[in-house]
Amino acid sequence: MENEKSVVALEPNMDIENEDSDGWDEMEISGEQTTCLFCTSQFLTIAVAMDHCRVEHNFDLLYLKSKYNMDCYSYIKMINYIRKCKPTADSLLQSQTALWSSDDYLKSGDMESWLMYDFDDLGSTPSTPHYAIDGKTPISNITYSDLQRQIQDLTIQLRQKDSMLQNAKDDIDTMKTVTRNIVEAGDSEIVLPSSVGDVPVSLDSEYFNSYSHYGIHHEMLSDTVRTESYRDAILKNVNSFKDKTVLDVGCGTSILSMFAAKAEAKKVIGIDMSEVLFKAMDIIRENKLDDKITLLHGRLENVELPENKVDIIISEWMGYFLLFEGMLDTVIYARDNHLKPGGLILPNRCNINLVACSDLERYNGLINFWDDVYGFNMSCMKSDIISEANIETVPMDNVVSEPSVLTEIDLQTCNTNTPNFSANFKLKITKTSTITSLAGYFDTFFELENPVSFSTGPHCKSTHWKQTVFYLKTPIEVKEGEILEGTLVSFRNVKNVRGLTITIEINGNKYKYSLD
Structure with a gap:
């Protein structure tokens, strides 16, 4: 079958010759058919095919990815195994081991669209309701207005990514300048960062990435001395929290934010730089607290809060020997820049x-x-x-x-x-x-x-x-x-x-x- 392309005009008044315009003039939808992994149904996109597999065959690819810690090579082997051995979806999901572990399945037969899918991106978007590309609803299920809105959202996201990239480039340029000055200065006195706020975000990623692993959050939440002390301090002092605005610095899974919401705080703002923040968003929604709790992804020193001044700051900032990790610096920044006069810090x-x-x-x-x-x-x-x-x-x-x-x-x-x-x-x-x-x-x-x-x-x-x-x-x-x-x-x-x-x-x- 020859490949065909259909073009959907989304903004007819845009200047199609302006390649740098903020809008998108057109979107191409591939006409190549994608065949279901378990039946003969065909679809225009991988996104729709994935939704079909999930709904009709109960084939949860995201579950398999997590269960077997799959990477793109495991995914390729799995697709080839399905095509060659034709297993049922249930046999794949219920097996205790990956049936496609043999490297023989890295050798593909006929090339197909399933093998072109960017498997590493699966599940990377928070709260993805469908297995569609970038977490968006399959094209077959959305309207023209939905497409326009999604394009606008993606354009905003692109601008944000461009801004983050520029900040990273600026940080690198700054460090290059510092390094050059050090070399040129020879034995002269060198000024080093005096607090974590002085360190460029791009050079502090290792610390934040360490908190993206779920094991560390399990360990902290399982520490009953720690967690129950915070719980008791908040829930046994509801009068201190009632109708107050609370900032949770380094909120992680948002457990302290939820305690504060339960203590009748008017509004809770949680902020964390690690990727676990996106899971915390799911946790907030699952507990129906998204009307009270707002979560922000970023480093406090570089983020604009929805409310600049708060009544209470809560944070579990302590490290080994209390001061290791330097998170106290961020709590001090929050106190000096966002705490109302007479406000409360916990612990104090x-x-x-x-x-x-x-x-x-x-x-x-x-x-x-x-x-x-x-x-x-x-x-x-x-x-x-x-x-x-x-x-x-x-x-x-x-x-x-x-x-x-x-x-x-x-x-x-x-x-x-x-x-x-x-x-x-x-x-x-x-x-x-x-x-x-x-x-x-x-x-x-x-x-x-x-x-x-x-x-x-x-x-x-x-x-x-x-x-x-x-x-x-x-x-x-x-x-x-x-x-x-x-x-x-x-x-x-x-x-x-x-x-x-x-x-x-x-x-x-x-x-x-x-x-x-």
């Missing part, structure tokens, strides 16, 4: 604590292990192992001192220099033992009419933050009742503004650790 206070620990078995397994590795001496590895702060759950039985508070943070008054601090500590020894490490943790406070607090210390139920453990190169022998004194200095990591460099002086020795 945190502190960092330090305790001494004794665990010779763990120390020997992690540090002294390198003295004899299958008969070889690898002790040169020790210094690198010790210089890395470890995230571990410390058993309370291994804690051999009372805690010492290193620093207190008031969210109403702190600034972006908060991660840079120095603190003297005194650890009162509670058990005669050998100190092999020091462990840091934080406490969080919601100081409201009905106050709520939680701790990430070893004396409480474990959280996903665990404790930050600093192993000593030289263990220290101590006796019960003794006071062990030292100094801890924290600074932002020079190369990574979200990381920390921790220096500890104790018992005449100085240790440097990275949390990166």
Whole structure:
């Protein structure tokens, strides 16, 4: 069959010679037939064929993509397997393994339109009601006015993408200039970013991408100490939220936004830079809260909010050793630019604590292990192992001192220099033992009419933050009742503004650790 093309004129008054015009003059619809994967029905587009397979044969391609973690090669093999072996849709969906796993199915027979489909884009558009291209309804089901509206929407999206691309190019140009200045300056003083807001978005993508993985959100939501504390702070203080405008910074799956809506907030604005925000939109709609909650995708420092000033800021911004990740900077930006005078920040206070620990078995397994590795001496590895702060759950039985508070943070008054601090500590020894490490943790406070607090210390139920453990190169022998004194200095990591460099002086020795 010869290919034919039908042209639908959408804007007859447009200048068809102006290739740079904002409108689209015409849209071409391929006349090539696409045959269903399971029957002889034919369609003009892949989009309509996919909808047919889903409705008539219950063939959920998006479900298969998720179930088998399929990529474009898996998709090609699956199409060839269907054409060659002619299985039923049910057998494909119900099988516990991918029936098309053999690489033999990468060798196609006759070329067809199914193999030309951009499979990687399937499901990338939030809340796609059909399996149509770009999440749009199949052409056979839409009207002329629908087409005009969709074209207008796509034009707006294109402009937004162009703007984002230009911003990325500007960021790259900025970094090129900085690099050139560094090279030309030689030994002269170099100014590095002092907060995460100074880092170009394009260079901060690794951090945001880490929160696009659903596993991390499962871990955080499963942390009952964390999630129930926020829930109780909000729902046990409804009077503080009733009829208020709330900003949820780094909203993730929007759990805090939904708590706020349940507490009768008038309006909730959630913002997150990671791709999980699009799933959060689905969650909001599924819970019928889209009339109260507005979600925005982007970095707060670069986004215009629908309401510039809010009554309350809520955020779960805390990282390991409280300050790792640097998300506190964004909360401070929100406070300084979007919080009404007298507004509320939750949580509103945190502190960092330090305790001494004794665990010779763990120390020997992690540090002294390198003295004899299958008969070889690898002790040169020790210094690198010790210089890395470890995230571990410390058993309370291994804690051999009372805690010492290193620093207190008031969210109403702190600034972006908060991660840079120095603190003297005194650890009162509670058990005669050998100190092999020091462990840091934080406490969080919601100081409201009905106050709520939680701790990430070893004396409480474990959280996903665990404790930050600093192993000593030289263990220290101590006796019960003794006071062990030292100094801890924290600074932002020079190369990574979200990381920390921790220096500890104790018992005449100085240790440097990275949390990166």
